[in-house]
Every structure is written in C-alpha cells, then in structure tokens.
Amino acid sequence: MITIKKIAEIVGVSPTTVSNVIHERKNKVSAENYEKVKKALRENNYVSNMGGRILGRHGSKIIGVILNYSRRSEINIISDPFFNQIIGYLEEQIRMNGYFMMLYTSGSVSESLKLTSAWDIEGLVILGALPEDAEKFIQQTQKPIAFIDTYVDEKKINKDYINIGLKDFEGGYDVTNYLIELGHQKIGFCADGNHLSGVDEQRFAGYKQALTEANIKFHNHDFFGLDYHVKQRHDYLVNLVRTRLKDYSGLVFTSDYLAVDAMNIFQDNGIRIPEELSITGFDHNIFSEQCRPKLTTIGQDVRQKAKLTIKYLMREIHQKASGKTNILLDVELVIQNSTVPV
Amino acid sequence: MITIKKIAEIVGVSPTTVSNVIHERKNKVSAENYEKVKKALRENNYVSNMGGRILGRHGSKIIGVILNYSRRSEINIISDPFFNQIIGYLEEQIRMNGYFMMLYTSGSVSESLKLTSAWDIEGLVILGALPEDAEKFIQQTQKPIAFIDTYVDEKKINKDYINIGLKDFEGGYDVTNYLIELGHQKIGFCADGNHLSGVDEQRFAGYKQALTEANIKFHNHDFFGLDYHVKQRHDYLVNLVRTRLKDYSGLVFTSDYLAVDAMNIFQDNGIRIPEELSITGFDHNIFSEQCRPKLTTIGQDVRQKAKLTIKYLMREIHQKASGKTNILLDVELVIQNSTVPV
C-alpha cells in the first residue's frame, strides 16, 4: 500500500506537501510541486488509509445505516421492496457524496451506538425506529442522525435531528376519502399487527378523519391487525372471508405488500375484486403494479426520500446548518383498478 | 470515548494487560487482574476503536459487499427481491461472525479494489460479477474473495477464490423437462437481454439440453431477449401476443420477476394462463407466490447461499483452509399452477 510518506520520498518533498496537494490546498503548494505530486499520486494509485483518518479523528467518511428490527419481523423487512429500494438509493447518495455505507441491523440502540463510536461514524441513518428508540438515539450521541419515517415527539427533544417522512396522515385520509367518494360506507382498515405506531398510526388517523368528516362511525372491529407470520395471516384472512368480510365494501391497507397478499387470498376464496370488494394499498411499489387488478394506492418518491435524507445529513455533518429538520414529503393518490364505485 | 489506556489507568495496570483481557488471553493475566479489568471494561462501556486496529494492520473486521452493476440495470437490482434477500442474509451472517458489512455498488473493478485497500477490508463478497471481472478481481488482490453466482473459468485462474452458486444448468433442464413431460413441444426461452452470460447462460444451456434429449429442435427465434426497460419490454410482449406467441405452448423464463411481469402483460391482452400458455419462473421468490396463477418455478435457498458464502470466506480469512471452492447448490422444481398439460 502506497502512503503519503512514500509519495513524498518519490517526489522529493515532505509529507505535508503531499497532504496539501491531496486536499487541494493550492495556495500552500507551488504550482510545480503540485503537478509533480499529483502525477505521483496518480501513477502510484494512491488511496488514503482510512485507519489513519479515524485514528487522527479526521473523519471516518462512514455513514452508518441502521435497520431497526424491533417492530417488523425479519420476514417482512426482507420481503418489503421499500427497504430494498431505500437502501439502494441511500447507498447511491452516500457514495456520490464521497462517503461509505456501513449497513447494520439491530434491535438495540446501545449496540448501534457502539458501532458508531467504534468506527467514529460521521452520521447515522436510521430506518424503522420507534419514537422511544429515536429519543434514545438522539440523547445518547452527538453525531448527526437522520431518521426515515419516524415520528419523533419534538417537545421531548431539545437536540437537533433530522427526520424525512411522508404525509402519512394525508395519505390515509386521501385514500379513504377516495373510497368514500366512490360511495363506500363500510370501510375497514388493515395493518401490520395490533399495536400501531409511527407511520401506520398516522395513516390510521387519516383514515378515521376521513370517516368522521363523512359522518361514518368507526367501530373498533373495523380495524384488522394482521399477523406478520404468513401462515397465521392467511388463516385469519380465509376465516374473514367465511365470516364478516361481507360486511365491508372496501378495505384500506397500510402497505402494498399486505394489500396484495390479502387480495390474492380473497380471490383464491372466491371474492371478486374489485366488483365485490375494493382494496387500496400504500407505497406504490412494484407489488401494486405486478398484481391484477393493479392496486389503487398512495405513491411516494423513495429516491427523493433517500436524496433528502443524505442531503440534510451532509449539511449537518459539514456544520452548515443545524436545528430540527422534519420534512414530510407529499403523497399522491394513484388510482388503478382495485377500486370501483358501489 | 474510553480507551485501553484509560481503562489501564482506572484499574492500575498496564495497557498490555487490558489488551490481554480483551483478547481473553487468560494465561497471561492473573485471575484477580482479569476480573478487575473485565469489570472496568463493562462499567465504562469500552468499545475498541477500529482506526487503531486498521492502522496497526490488526484486521479491520470489515467485509465488503460489492454489487456489480454492470449487467443488470439499476432498475432491476432495486426491484429484484433476490438482491434484497441476499443482502439481508449476508448482513446477518457477517454480523454474527463479529464483522461489519460495508456495502458498495460499482461497475468498476479498480474502484472496488480501492475501497478494499483504503479500509484494509478483510474479505470481499461480490454479487453479479461477469466472469472477466471476476478474473480481474482475483488477479488484482490478495484478499479472500467470495463470488455469488459467478461462473469463473477455473483454468484461467491459478489463485484461490470462492464461488457459491446454483445448479443453474440443472434448473434450466428440470423446468424445461417438466414442460416436456406435460406434453409441451413448442417451448420458448425468455431472458434478460440478448447477450447471456453466467447464470442465464447455464439455465439456457439446460433448457437446450432438455429439448435435445426430447428430440425437439431449437431454433434461434425460440430465444426471446427482453429489454430491461419496462416500457420497451412491455411493448415487445404486447406485440408478441399479436404475432407469434401463439406458436408456443410454454415459455421458460430466467427469473420469477420476468415471468410474472410477462404473465401480467399476457393476461392483460387476453391470454389465459395456464390454459393457453404455460409459464415457468426461476428463483421461487415472493413474486412467484404473489401472482395468480402461482408460478411453477425453480427454488433456491437464498439464506443457505449467504450462510455458505460467509462460512467459506471466514475460513479463508482465518487461514484455516485454502484452495478453490466452487459450490453449486441444489435446485428444486416447485410445481404450482402456471403450468398444465397440453
């Protein structure tokens, strides 16, 4: 491995001069030396040793991306195209900013923070954090943190942080309202698990708001908490077809994944969609396109989410700005074929 | 950040003793000191600084996972659940071995190798490498490398490497043979792009072998190279429905993703599947389950792939073994509802 010292020897200057050339401090190096050093760096394929950087606390250039496993099951994380997409786009953005991405999955805040200090990580992106975990993260580290899709209670936190989310409430509202406009009155809400928080909670609130405005009363049994184990979920859905599914003309799902999964089970059990039941998803990912009927859903721009996340994180890292940043991106109602008027 | 030196001060021993405790060299530390140091480490939440490790060439504990973009388009990488799954499982295995995962996408071998030397990466996992890239990787670095699904030409390489793949030839053969057993004679082969290599080439060869054994002649026009741009691909498929799709009773696809995508387009254009056309996929991932009819496909154990990859990589890193390791995992024909006898 070629080092600054060796380059200095080759060219016949001091390591400092080489360092100055690397960092483009042209005002500190003569034009002649600058060129000579540049050439040597190129010819010898110089790559800086990150160990030296970390040790000298000159910045590790690592962004840690942490997948918080706590709520969703492993099965869903690995099956959900959203995670796939966002990780792909985050990597792209991190790389384009000259940083490196360390990917880590963990259910524990302290484990994640150990990672951070071991590597002197410059910034964290945290996916799938619950509000209480988010608070711990913010309190326990000085490093810039960007959450994606986490609802942090601003009042509880007096430090800076970034959150890039979605207008989930609006999404839940819009899609429900669309069903209402189509004449639906009996609309159920289906989510991952029984205890909603964060994103799903907001979508649920939006759903309820739409019902309220339309003078439709919500009953607790209109909420369907689905198991994330495939087998249990499918058994439950089949049972629903046999019992009280007929009480509903529309179902709002918190994700395309769940919607498509359920739609297939319903269809397998003789329910005609959308004729007998309208279904809506959320995400507008590949699932809502690769099923029939295609899903009416709420679209989000995943690439934009990744782009903004890294943009604000970089701003924070470079101390160009601070303060709380909480951006909720717009959603878009994508009307396809899984919904019809009643 | 707490360091070994500080722990040493706190306990009143030398840094070496602390280091020996950390590395569990019990024979070099008195039981009494061992306990005292252990306690201090715990209480102060000691985390080793990786910069020190890298700089001292004591092992960075980083595994670099490189996604080679060259062949498949970005769109497909991010849409294909296989990448999602394998990355998730690789991360899990890497973490369980006490290592860290650095994720990097790149089309260039030299860029990837720069990453390797900058971080003193201990081992590489390379996804989606073409055979010629694989050779470059192997020749240009001394670090242990594990490829996933790459067909390296053994004769050209005199260094060690690991490849964990699939019996792709067998998969292509089995699925085609199954169609033949169902009475199909006119069977097309559909792949990503016109120039096949690696995995798809093997699957194609298996398909042709099955035809040959059944005395079915293969013509060049039985091969369908699909565009990875969605729009172009769909236009092409729609056109196929109007023209010569009727010449075929079965189509073998190189992936579930392509198969489901095409199946939807065919169905949208009035083709009844499987009645009028049998379709097969490859991968047995979520797509083959979340479509109707469910796809007959070739199953692979993605988790096992990740597990073996890291197992052999670790073995190589710890110098416990060497030599070329080329393991092709078994495939399994998964018969579902997209195929019927003619």
Place this chain on the structure above:
DNA sequence: CTGTTAGCGCATTCAG
C-alpha cells in the same frame, strides 16, 4: 505474570 516501547498513516501545528 506485568510493563515499556515502537510503529502503523494521517492531518495539523508550528517553526522556518
């Protein structure tokens, strides 16, 4: 069993 020392590569400070 314990402690001292050296060196890994970088960027910065300070002296020229």
Place this chain on the structure above:
DNA sequence: CTGAATGCGCTAACAG
C-alpha cells in the same frame, strides 16, 4: 511555500 514533529488507539515484541 516547505518541512519536522506530534498524537490519535491498538497490538505485538520484548524486557523485566
């Protein structure tokens, strides 16, 4: 504009 010296944290070699 240039260079010498320094310290970051860890581990291994070596001396006691």
